[in-house]
Amino acid sequence: METKTKIRWSEYNKEIADNKFFYLRSCIRQNFNPGAEKVFLSILQNKLRKEVYDDPHHTTCSGIGYHSDIVPFETFQSMVARQFSLMTERGYKNCAVSCITSFGGYNEVLSTWKEFPEELEKTRENLLKATGRTFEIPENLSHACDIIYHFRKEIATQARYRLINKETGEPLKIVDHIGCHYAKIFPEKGVGGSEYSRVLTGMIEAWGGEAVDYPERRHCCGFGFRHYLVKNNRSYSISNSRKKFESMKPYQPDMILTNCPGCNMFLDRWQYALAQIEGKVYGGENGIPVLSHEELAGLVLGYDPWKDIGLQMHQIDVEPLLNKIGVEYDPKQKFTGVRGQYINEPEFTGCLAKQD
Amino acid sequence: MYSDLNQRLKADVRLEEGLQACMNCGICTAICPAAEFYEYDPRSIAITVQSGNEEKIAALLQSDTIWYCGQCMSCKTRCPRNNCPGLIISVLRKLSQETGAFIKSRMGRQQYLIVKTIGANLLQFGYCVHPTSLVPATHPEQGPVWRWIYENMQEVYASVGANLDGDGPGALRKISDKDLDELHQIFEVSGGLKLYQTIEYFSQRKAIELGLTDPNGEADMEKYTQYLLNE
Numbered sequence: 001m002e003t004k005t006k007i008r009w010s011e012y013n014k015e016i017a018d019n020k021f022f023y024l025r026s027c028i029r030q031n032f033n034p035g036a037e038k039v040f041l042s043i044l045q046n047k048l049r050k051e052v053y054d055d056p057h058h059t060t061c062s063g064i065g066y067h068s069d070i071v072p073f074e075t076f077q078s079m080v081a082r083q084f085s086l087m088t089e090r091g092y093k094n095c096a097v098s099c100i101t102s103f104g105g106y107n108e109v110l111s112t113w114k115e116f117p118e119e120l121e122k123t124r125e126n127l128l129k130a131t132g133r134t135f136e137i138p139e140n141l142s143h144a145c146d147i148i149y150h151f152r153k154e155i156a157t158q159a160r161y162r163l164i165n166k167e168t169g170e171p172l173k174i175v176d177h178i179g180c181h182y183a184k185i186f187p188e189k190g191v192g193g194s195e196y197s198r199v200l201t202g203m204i205e206a207w208g209g210e211a212v213d214y215p216e217r218r219h220c221c222g223f224g225f226r227h228y229l230v231k232n233n234r235s236y237s238i239s240n241s242r243k244k245f246e247s248m249k250p251y252q253p254d255m256i257l258t259n260c261p262g263c264n265m266f267l268d269r270w271q272y273a274l275a276q277i278e279g280k281v282y283g284g285e286n287g288i289p290v291l292s293h294e295e296l297a298g299l300v301l302g303y304d305p306w307k308d309i310g311l312q313m314h315q316i317d318v319e320p321l322l323n324k325i326g327v328e329y330d331p332k333q334k335f336t337g338v339r340g341q342y343i344n345e346p347e348f349t350g351c352l353a354k355q356d
Numbered sequence: 357m358y359s360d361l362n363q364r365l366k367a368d369v370r371l372e373e374g375l376q377a378c379m380n381c382g383i384c385t386a387i388c389p390a391a392e393f394y395e396y397d398p399r400s401i402a403i404t405v406q407s408g409n410e411e412k413i414a415a416l417l418q419s420d421t422i423w424y425c426g427q428c429m430s431c432k433t434r435c436p437r438n439n440c441p442g443l444i445i446s447v448l449r450k451l452s453q454e455t456g457a458f459i460k461s462r463m464g465r466q467q468y469l470i471v472k473t474i475g476a477n478l479l480q481f482g483y484c485v486h487p488t489s490l491v492p493a494t495h496p497e498q499g500p501v502w503r504w505i506y507e508n509m510q511e512v513y514a515s516v517g518a519n520l521d522g523d524g525p526g527a528l529r530k531i532s533d534k535d536l537d538e539l540h541q542i543f544e545v546s547g548g549l550k551l552y553q554t555i556e557y558f559s560q561r562k563a564i565e566l567g568l569t570d571p572n573g574e575a576d577m578e579k580y581t582q583y584l585l586n587e
């Protein structure tokens with residue numbers, strides 16, 4: 001694996017394609033926050049007027065299986081090659097990747113093929129034999145957060161809201177959490193590298209908020225693959241998230257901004273679980289809202305929090321954040337179905353059940 | 357069973373990528389979240405593999421130790437020698453499963469649970485995770501909002517514009533039989549299915565060794581699963 005030593009990582013920029021993206025979805029994002037992917041596509045197509053293709057034939061990259069060691073590297077390489085084959089078939093050269101595990105995995109595979117051409121040859125043979133497919137290597141591979149970062153200023157120009165507390169006029173205080181596989185494996189694949197990541201803070205600042213640093217900013221959320229997947233080991237996951245919450249608590253953040261589908265879900269759910277275990281709430285009214293880059297971009301652009309972005313799928317209520325920004329929304333629409341009819345609602349939302 | 361371990365480790369290109377020349381500095385251990393949580397030291401993993409001591413490597417393959425890593429790859433960023441202990445771990449885990457050494461440790465045995473969940477999802481749905489596989493009773497940490505989503509699955513996903521089990525593109529669309537068939541073929545040709553079968557084979561042997569059998573003396577994998585969950 002090659003890693004370039006940059007003198008000033010904090011100023012480092014990576015190459016991000018401008019247009020014509022082949023979209024690769026995330027298993028975790030589709031399950032937990034499908035609205036984030038929908039709003040990402042809409043922002044690209046309807047606000048930024050870019051071409052992006054959502055191919056029904058692409059599947060999991062099997063990255064979670066790979067990092068939990070049930071999928072061999074050879075299989076993972078062939079799965080990645082199949083995604084590239086679909087991209088090639090549709091005439092695209094730029095991948096837009098929704099998932100951080102996939103993003104790290106694609107980069108690992110591309111780096112391996114560069115250093116060990118025989119692995120690329122073996123993968124070509126495997127894919128051809130298994131599916132009859134061939135493929136080209138993408139010219140550009142960007143994570144969805146890279147693309148939002150790249151167009152953050154255009155988004156700011158079109159924004160309906162700014163990340164400013166409408167009562168006090170102060171910028172909202174936002175902490176970020178970068179998924180480990182975004183840049184820890186290949187720092188040169190991330191905006192600002194791994195240690196000085198600007199990919200999320202750049203958005204926060206462009207949209208009027210204040211990016212707040214905190215000591216454990218770079219610490220893992222604790223997913224740990226096998227550590228969350230196997231129930232017996234979940235204490236590993238929750239302990240790591242707890243370490244992060246303890247570290248950000250003194251700064252009283254208005255929200256947590258993430259770029260990884262898994263981290264986004266864990267930082268949301270573990271606040272609830274910790275409150276149930278310890279009786280402790282780490283911030284906000286009943287927990288700190290956790291939003292991804294797509295969700296936050298959607299909010300500032302004026303998309304509907306429920307129907308367009310699907311923020312009702314978060315355990316931690318986002319309303320305190322919406323109210324601070326001054327987002328117009330209909331609270332009665334939160335738990336409604338396709339035709340706006342009330343479904344029913346969760347036993348409770350946030351960290352702790354409200355006492356009447 | 358445990359012969360030529362060095363050679364077998366070196367046959368994996370990832371070892372070359374993950375281990376160049378470890379100088380035993382311990383920076384990886386200082387940054388490692390697993391080292392903070394478990395009795396785990398990525399520095400000693402790098403040193404042991406670098407030493408080539410077959411006995412010590414065999415001991416590692418049979419230990420809980422190699423299963424403690426959380427694969428965050430924080431070690432890669434900080435290592436002054438550009439090593440990646442997390443990647444060395446991936447190579448060790450693969451060999452541990454191929455040789456059957458994984459069933460000798462509690463953490464290693466858990467691989468069976470992952471094959472039966474994530475492994476099955478991959479080939480059945482074409483996704484690592486599917487909402488129907490996230491049953492609230494076994495995922496209490498997912499909380500009341502997930503329970504609400506789960507119990508009103510069709511309506512909630514439709515209301516946020518997902519295409520759950522539908523045709524065409526979109527979130528959680530049904531992966532067609534033809535595409536699933538391509539996945540199966542990839543797993544067949546590139547060794548994915550073989551790894552599933554290897555994990556299952558050794559797990560069955562362990563179940564028999566533990567006396568977790570049916571009336572015919574065959575491994576009872578339901579009982580084995582319960583055993584693993586309570587181990």
Ligand code: SF4
Nearest residue numbers: 378379381382384435
């Ligand atoms: S940081 Fe690198 S050189 Fe130092 S002990 Fe770890 S693997 Fe070895």
Ligand code: SF4
Nearest residue numbers: 388425426429431442
């Ligand atoms: S990848 Fe594994 S060894 Fe490396 S820092 Fe993360 S948990 Fe530690």
